[in-house]
Amino acid sequence: MIPYGRQQLDEDDIEAVVEVLRSDWLTQGPVVPAFEQALALRCQATHAVAVSSATAALHIACVAAGLGPGDWLWTSPNTFVASANCGRYCGAEVDFVDIDIASGNMDMGKLESKLQQSEQLGRLPKVVVPVAFAGRSCDMAALKSLSRRYGFVVIEDASHAIGAEFAGQPVGCGSHADMTVFSFHPVKVITTGEGGAVLCNDFALYQRLGELRSHGITRDECRMEGNSDGAWYYQMTGLGFNYRMTDIQAAIGLSQLSKLDGFLIERRMLARRYAELLAQQPLSLPCLEPIDESAWHLFVVRLSLEQVASSRAQVFERMRADGIGVNVHYIPVHMQPYYRRLGFQFGDFPMAERHYREALTLPLFPGLTERQQNDVVASLKKAIQ
Structure with missing residues (x-):
């Protein structure tokens, strides 16, 4: 994985x-x-x-x-x-x-x-x-x-x-x-x-x-x-x-x-490459410019669900089955049971809720190889088609 x-x-x-x-x-x-x-x-x-x-x-x-x-x-x-x-x-x-x-x-x-x-x-x-x-x-x-x-x-x-x-x-x-x-x-x-x-x-x-x-x-x-x-x-x-x-x-x-700058260079390179490989897909990509403003802890894409036949959950499970450890960031805090007991309701923050429905976090870390990144992209393309 x-x-x-x-x-x-x-x-x-x-x-x-x-x-x-x-x-x-x-x-x-x-x-x-x-x-x-x-x-x-x-x-x-x-x-x-x-x-x-x-x-x-x-x-x-x-x-x-x-x-x-x-x-x-x-x-x-x-x-x-x-x-x-x-x-x-x-x-x-x-x-x-x-x-x-x-x-x-x-x-x-x-x-x-x-x-x-x-x-x-x-x-x-x-x-x-x-x-x-x-x-x-x-x-x-x-x-x-x-x-x-x-x-x-x-x-x-x-x-x-x-x-x-x-x-x-x-x-x-x-x-x-x-x-x-x-x-x-x-x-x-x-x-x-x-x-x-x-x-x-x-x-x-x-x-x-x-x-x-x-x-x-x-x-x-x-x-x-x-x-x-x-x-x-x-x-x-x-x-x-x-x-x-x-x-x-x-x-x-x-x-x-002491290695932070090297980590940042690698993360930014991987983010740029993801954007190139996924440019024509039914996805919303994170903003890359200026690329050096972000530390690129996460690379989160959003599925254009009106153009994708599958749900985010289906895409997630298909990629996990391919050995790609995708994740989701984040479940909006106000949707957690503890906060709903404080009076928050579904629909209170519609953009955060929409982001949650569409978001998928792709693997991104120093040491991720081009071959592994290619595998991630291939799995994502297959999962959304």
């Missing part, structure tokens, strides 16, 4: 882990801050806080933003559930903004209209979480402008988008988002086995994120109440979590980060 995505590890990654295993540190030691510094430098951000998963990163970003009961978080329905769940973890209400069908990203026109209506109702969001679907950011400049007008915090869920750019700047640099979250799950652009990070440029926010990652504890005397009892002393200044990344994970990440 050719998977839709997989990690690309080599001997350098393995040796980096072995070096940690032979060291004095296995959990959070010197490699974690080394990885954080390298990550911040690569993304032109001031600070990075590495954590155990992107879900953890989204959670502490929301807590650091002051999200709580009575507040609202808005995000895209075309995403993994974590983009919305982070608001629920904080006791906040969650709502969604429908997508632009061509990009799969939050529609800025719909966001602006919803903000205007919500302002009249006194129900503006405290946090908006745009999702960089498949590796490409939404219109973050328009979003930043709206955030200034309506006063919400922007936490970009860039789980798909490390190495991507927006308006010539690296995603994560902080020009358009207050905080940016990356994922290092094995199917993502780089991996730490499991892990995530929050990037920001505000030092107070960085300190808060660091404490939230580790039980709300500080060893900084300037942040303590009263005096320190000695070098061993720490204080828990607030309620935090155990979301720490290990040195083992960080070692993989540091090694993987």
Whole structure:
């Protein structure tokens, strides 16, 4: 089976882990801050806080933003559930903004209209979480402008988008988002086995994120109440979590980060080749221009169902039977039973629902050979005819 995505590890990654295993540190030691510094430098951000998963990163970003009961978080329905769940973890209400069908990203026109209506109702969001679907950011400049007008915090869920750019700047640099979250799950652009990070440029926010990652504890005397009892002393200044990344994970990440540019080149080449091979098919292809803006975590096509005799489910099963590990991204979050119990209904976000009906994710990862890619294309053409 050719998977839709997989990690690309080599001997350098393995040796980096072995070096940690032979060291004095296995959990959070010197490699974690080394990885954080390298990550911040690569993304032109001031600070990075590495954590155990992107879900953890989204959670502490929301807590650091002051999200709580009575507040609202808005995000895209075309995403993994974590983009919305982070608001629920904080006791906040969650709502969604429908997508632009061509990009799969939050529609800025719909966001602006919803903000205007919500302002009249006194129900503006405290946090908006745009999702960089498949590796490409939404219109973050328009979003930043709206955030200034309506006063919400922007936490970009860039789980798909490390190495991507927006308006010539690296995603994560902080020009358009207050905080940016990356994922290092094995199917993502780089991996730490499991892990995530929050990037920001505000030092107070960085300190808060660091404490939230580790039980709300500080060893900084300037942040303590009263005096320190000695070098061993720490204080828990607030309620935090155990979301720490290990040195083992960080070692993989540091090694993987050095190969990021090569991974991006290969992903972009494969995306371009898919577009050439599928140009005449009854499909809507993802936008390729400019190709270097996206990290190309996913290559998602949409079936032109009015021109295809088969359903998406039939195409999916036929390709799986051919050994092609296609997938679907995403089941809209508001269609999940948990969120329907909160009052959401089918039909609430029609573009996200249409995207779901039509979407099919094709295999894309470094190491996918031309022969394998040809097999994917041949199977897809056969399945839709």
